[in-house]
Amino acid sequence: MVTPRWVRNKVQPIAVRDVLHYLAGAARLPSSVSRTFDIGGPDVLTYADMMQDYAEVAGLPRRRMLPVGVLSPKLSSHWINIVTPVPKSIGAPLIESLVHEAVCAESEIDAYLPPPEGGLTGYRQAVSLALRKIQDAEFVTRWSDASPTTAPFEPLPTDPDWSGGTAYVDLRVHRTTLPARQVWQVIESIGGEHGWYSFPLAWAIRGWADRLVGGVGLRRGRRDAHRLRTGDAVDWWRVDRLEDGHLLRLLAEMKVPGEAWLELSVTSEHPHGSRYQQRAVFVPRGLAGHAYWWAVSVFHGLVFGGMARNILASSQRRAAVRPDSLNDDHSASSRTAIR
Structure with missing residues (x-):
């Protein structure tokens, strides 16, 4: 060479x-x-x-x-x-x-x-x-764990409406007869060798585009194939918050004109089954940020909608190997909102 x-x-x-x-x-x-x-x-x-x-x-x-x-x-x-x-x-x-x-x-x-x-x-x-x-x-640390994280004064996806500014939200909710722990196993193993459960070509192209402009791209992978902890790098995301068995919030570290998060959560429902919620939040920075959101929003149904469906489908396939697994019978609702 x-x-x-x-x-x-x-x-x-x-x-x-x-x-x-x-x-x-x-x-x-x-x-x-x-x-x-x-x-x-x-x-x-x-x-x-x-x-x-x-x-x-x-x-x-x-x-x-x-x-x-x-x-x-x-x-x-x-x-x-x-x-x-x-x-x-x-x-x-x-x-x-x-x-x-x-x-x-x-x-x-x-x-x-x-x-x-x-x-x-x-x-x-x-x-x-x-x-x-x-x-x-x-191993407990990797070079990718050293990337800078969001400054304390920057916006968070949990900021209330009265905090000001615009936040675009893509929210998708599915209900399933699967237990929450079964869905959580798939949520926690997302990214890296397991991929993102939707439109792999689109993720690959976006990763290469990010690399060309000096971003981290999709090649960082993840420290462990099945377990996460707060601060871990997961491809171009970083684990911003982790509530074991319930919530995974990822902060985007790719090059975008704003701040972006992807939040995946699962909650047990009575008498059985669980509720899966997926929330993508984008806080634009200037006119370029607004233009970026609307330019990519046409793909959200394919990317985020496919992700939600495939995460539950993968959970169902994993559950099928157990005799006491229940068939997946979920209803879904989705909406895109501007806060």
């Missing part, structure tokens, strides 16, 4: 566990120690070495690289934004820093703190440990 010249630059990568060791130790140093320290792992490698070592540990073919001088850091960041799940907001600053070598200039921290028990973790070992955690779904 064609690569920038900076793949020949040297770097001294350090494992996260070793960084945490030094951070925890630094917190216990006396107040008289007020300075910076360089910390690094035991290996000094080029970025090309790191890519080759990663490929070998991950069981991938050896990479053939052709470094050229025409790929500027800015151009490289655009390319990474398109071909990898890393959004431009994270990739661009990282790429710009790669033109500088990152090797420790001193190791004076050794005079204040001992190294981790068993020694520093080598690069290949760190990669192997990370891949094993991914394979076993044991």
Whole structure:
């Protein structure tokens, strides 16, 4: 593959566990120690070495690289934004820093703190440990969890009518004989490898369009295929609120002229069955925001209507494997409103 010249630059990568060791130790140093320290792992490698070592540990073919001088850091960041799940907001600053070598200039921290028990973790070992955690779904954080969230002063989908401004709402309500817990399993597993239960081509096109303008697109996936927690990234959404067994509210982090949320909830109904509610909320920003809503609203019946129906259909298929499952017999109502 064609690569920038900076793949020949040297770097001294350090494992996260070793960084945490030094951070925890630094917190216990006396107040008289007020300075910076360089910390690094035991290996000094080029970025090309790191890519080759990663490929070998991950069981991938050896990479053939052709470094050229025409790929500027800015151009490289655009390319990474398109071909990898890393959004431009994270990739661009990282790429710009790669033109500088990152090797420790001193190791004076050794005079204040001992190294981790068993020694520093080598690069290949760190990669192997990370891949094993991914394979076993044991990881608790990902780079996509670092994207900025909405500022406290920005609007929320729960703002009352008297708070001012315009909020477009697409609301869909379905009733089903399925128990709420059965529907919730599908709600909580939405996105990532399970998709969005409606018009996959439309979601893919919107994801690619978002990537082209520097957004996160659909390639972030999700941390865990079945379980969510508040703050998790789910494709171009982030979990804004989670009430286990009842409510999932997602905040859009794609490039749109406004703020957008998707809220999925299920509530048990007496004597049996449950009520599924799906609410898409968009708070436009300026004239462009209003124009955006009306331009895409013609697809809402296909996208949001199909999503609601298919989520319940998927819940029904899952329930069919149990003897005590009930057949789905749901009635539906839907409306679009402007608050």
